[in-house]
Amino acid sequence: MFEKLEITRMAQALAAHSGARMAVVAENVAHADTPGYKAQDLPAFADVFAADDGAMRTTRPGHLAAASSTTTPGPERAPGREAPNGNSVSLEGEMVKSVEARQSHDMALAIYRATSDVIRASLGRNR
Template sequence: MFEKLEITRMAQALAAQSGARMAVIAENVANADTPGYKAKDVPAFADVYAAEGLEMRATRSGHLSAPATAVAAIPDIVRGHESPNGNSVSLEAEMVKSVEARQSHEMALAIYRATSDVVRASLGRPR
């Protein structure tokens, strides 16, 4: 029953994508001193979700779009250039990506927990 709910499938996919991204970030950090190593990343979850033929739906106007002021307040991350040995890993950028991946994973778990609580409550079995 639980696996048929679209929101739980989306939360599971987000958690899996976050875990995969964390593995790639760990690989980048492990190879930070490897000559010629190029930093890798996984595609954004929204892109992967859309590629599967699914799309996020807005239930009201402005639901999926951030206000212009919020977007303008986020500073751009300065990506480092390749080092003289050809390595393109920036530890600072990897730290930022790891925090983003952790937040995405925590959001997926929160969605799953909330959905679980709603289903339990509807069955008369509160936590």
């Protein structure tokens, strides 16, 4: 029932994007001392969601092979200055990205929770 509502679909996509971005940030931090490692990041959620343009979506594997998919795009090389060893990871920058991803994830959960509360209230059910 919830997957048919646009706002819950957007909240689910934001939560998935935030989780994927947190994984990329964690990988960057893990390679902070690896010579030659280039920091990566995901495109902004707004760009990814706008590129989706409302095309048909698959709800499960094997169901309507759509031209576009709602999967999160892969990480791209993040701009930044390189250290003398060729590593471009900035721990301070990764901390900021981590906080942004956490805030986005928390916002997605709050939206989903509020939407479910509205639906419960409209059905006459309490929490």
